[in-house]
Amino acid sequence: FAAVLMRERDAFALVSLRRGSEQIELPPTPEYTPIDAAANFPSRVFSSGRMLHLPDWSKVEVPPHEQAVQKRLNVNASLMLPMLRDGECIGVLAVGRAEAIGFQPKEIQLLEAFADQAVIAIENVRLFNETKEALEQQTASAEPRQSTSPCSAS
Numbered sequence: 349f350a351a352v353l354m355r356e357r358d359a360f361a362l363v364s365l366r367r368g369s370e371q372i373e374l375p376p377t378p379e380y381t382p383i384d385a386a387a388n389f390p391s392r393v394f395s396s397g398r399m400l401h402l403p404d405w406s407k408v409e410v411p412p413h414e415q416a417v418q419k420r421l422n423v424n425a426s427l428m429l430p431m432l433r434d435g436e437c438i439g440v441l442a443v444g445r446a447e448a449i450g451f452q453p454k455e456i457q458l459l460e461a462f463a464d465q466a467v468i469a470i471e472n473v474r475l476f477n478e479t480k481e482a483l484e485q486q487t488a489s490a491e492p493r494q495s496t497s498p499c500s501a502s
Contacts, residue, residue, distance in 0.1 A: 349421045352466070353390050353440040358383050360390060360440070367421060381413065388413035390440050393428045397437045399460075400428040403450030417444075424448040427456065429463040433471060441466060 352364040361378035365371075383391045388411050393400050402408055403425050405418060417423055423444035431439035441463040443451075451459070 349423065349442075349444045351442045353442060355383070355394055355438050356380060360394060387411055389426065390428060390442065393430050393440045394437045397430045397432060397435070399430065399456070400426075401451060401456070402426050404448040406448060422446045425450065427451045427459060429459055431463050431467045431470070433467050438470070439466065 349365065349367045351362055351366075353360045354363045356378075359380035359382050361380050362374060363378065365374060381388065381390075383394045385392045385395045389400055389402070405414070405424050405426070410418060414423075421444065424446055425448050426442060426444040428440050428442045430437040431441060441459060443459060
């Protein structure tokens with residue numbers, strides 16, 4: 349599986365989930381989970397801004413949040429990478445597999461590049477939206493206003 353989790357203040361939400369080539373349908377309104385490093389694995393990444401590599405979930409204490417993930421997606425190994433902007437973790441790219449085997453250095457390097465590219469894409473969308481909003485405001489303020497005073501003819 350591959351998932352993207354995005355931060356919203358002191359919580360995060362799952363915004364994209366794929367299992368193999370299948371895009372998994374998510375609820376229309378994101379469900380937010382509080383960032384709590386003791387309660388779930390993604391929170392550890394959000395809190396630390398560091399990668400979390402768990403090659404075998406049977407060898408670690410799996411919090412209830414991840415127990416549900418494990419049951420739903422058959423996850424026994426995972427890699428979670430921070431998506432950092434200006435030193436702040438704004439999202440997590442999480443990948444997992446059914447086999448309890450670690451991710452190889454080349455796989456980790458490739459996924460780190462994906463996480464970096466995702467941050468660039470997110471920032472570009474944010475800047476585009478800000479520019480579009482500013483342009484709409486300028487256009488609205490530049491539109492000629494209709495005069496309410498009566499015109500007098502001489």
